[in-house]
Amino acid sequence: MQTTTLSFANMHNHGELFANMLRARRELFIVHNKWNLPEAMGMEYDQYDTPASRWVVVHDETGKVLAGNRLTPTTHNCGIYSYMIRDAQRGLLETIPADLLYDTAPTQAHIWESSRLFVAHDTPAAIRRRVHAQLIAQLGDTVRSLGASHCLTLLAATWPRWADRVGVKMRAMGPVLVIDGVENQVVEMDFSGPRH
Incomplete structure (x- = not known):
């Protein structure tokens, strides 16, 4: 198992x-979860997949993607869009409620957004926990290498069950909301401390 941080x-x-990462996103989000998202050539993408973003990918030696994530700086803008959580709060996204944060979405260099975090649905159960932990560890390393210390992410509200297992301090940044029948919550991940 390998982990790679991609950029343009x-x-x-x-x-x-x-x-392959965009294909794995399509397989999970569009085919398996039945989300209505843009796709082309068997790949899922959206307006946040820009040269400003980075993608953390857990994969095997053949390039089969086991897990992935996208990082976008909260200071970035492209046309009317900035980053997913902020744009949802600004009412630009129909599928995510605008009241997802307690406070105004941050636009600070030390905070990046983590979005499209996933473990591929066909990742074997025996290694899923290890794959997830490796993804989060690399996410932290990448965030720190970019000069940042925190990430905002919209996660399933079950995050308190696994936050300690991956060694990252997390705190709720908004209320629990039901999105597509699943309870979700915006969480801040704190990577300012040493890696565990």
């Missing part, structure tokens, strides 16, 4: 890994 500057060094 380095994705050419990793063959099909970026496309």
Whole structure:
């Protein structure tokens, strides 16, 4: 099992890994979860997959994607869009309620958004916990390498059950909301401390 952080500057060094990650996102979010999202050539994408973002991917030696995540700076803007949580709060996204945060969405260099966090639905149960932990560990390493210390993410509200297992301090940043029949909550992940 390997972990790679992709960017527009380095994705050419990793063959099909970026496309495979977008294919895995399509398989989970569009095919399995039945979300209505943009897709092309068997890949899921949206307006936040820009050169400003980074993608953390857990994969095997053949490039099969086991898990992934997208990181976007909270200071980024592209046309009317900034980052998913802020844009939802601003009423720009129909599928995510605008009241997802207690306070105004931050736009600070030390905070990035973590979105499209997933473990592929066909990742074997025997390794899912390890894959998830490796994804979160690399997420923290990547955030710190970008000069940041925190991430905002919209997660299933079950996050308190596994936060300690992956060694990351987390705190709720908004109320529990039901989105597509699942309880979700915006959470801040604190990567300012040493890696566990």
